[in-house]
Amino acid sequence: MLSNLYRFYKELLLVKNFLPLPLYIRWISGITKYFNTLIKTKSLGLLDKSLNESFSINFNEKKLYFNNLDFGVIREIYGHLCYVQLGKLKDAKHILDLGANGGAFTIFALAEAPQAQVYAVEAQSEFVNIIKHNVKQNLYENRLEVKCAVVGGFYDDWTQSLLKLNPQIQEFNINEYIEGVGTCDFLKCDVEGGEFHLFQGDLYWTQSVRSMALEYHPNKGDVDELEKILQSQGFIVKRAEHTNLGYFYCTRE
Secondary structure, eight states: OHHHHHHHHHHHHHHHTTSOHHHHHHHHTTHHHHHHHHHHHTOOHHHHGGGSSEEEEEETTEEEEEESOOHHHHIIIIISOSSOOTTTTTTOSEEEEESOTTSHHHHHHHHHOTTOEEEEEESOHHHHHHHHHHHHHTTOGGGEEEEEEESSOSOSHHHHHHHHHOTTOEEOOHHHHHHHHSOBSEEEEOOTTTHHHHTSSOOGGGGGBOOEEEEEOGGGSOHHHHHHHHHHTTOEEEEEEETTEEEEEEEOO
């Protein structure tokens, strides 16, 4: 009980650092109402829902605007810096966002890397439209390209059901992307299990990737084997495990 309260307290302080005061008050206003549920579920999801329609954050001396995004994702990316630490992207020229969802990390990358062209790949067309809207309202649209495509092959029931609804969706060809840009300074990958298929076969393209953050899903494949594959491509791999998922942070000497 005390450990959960302390964790929530730390999270409240974290969010206060980047959420404007009126929005912060709106966000925390549900604590009293949902306190027992928050403690029982160990999740702030009920608070996050109060901001999902429209909100802004203060980030690295910039104000960023979002619509139709899960604020819990914003907390992870901008608060906990789950993909990359501040300052690591400042000199990047080409960034690839695989599994862009509504564009939370896409905008993080555009804000952190003022010289970068960001290529975002997302399989769900409704999220592609959200990405474009969110990027445009932050005035970054000239440095973004978005593609509606699946990553890692047409391998699971979810992808197959998506294709039935939108049969024109193609598979993203990472070799073509690498050939076009020459070097990918940072690759972020969150493709809900597709990572185990992405890193199969001819992996010559990985030699052109300087650093990478990869979210892995243990219920979709062999995590230990994936780590070995990444290491075999010359990456120095740091592994961070969380409940039901984890991250590989891959760099080169």
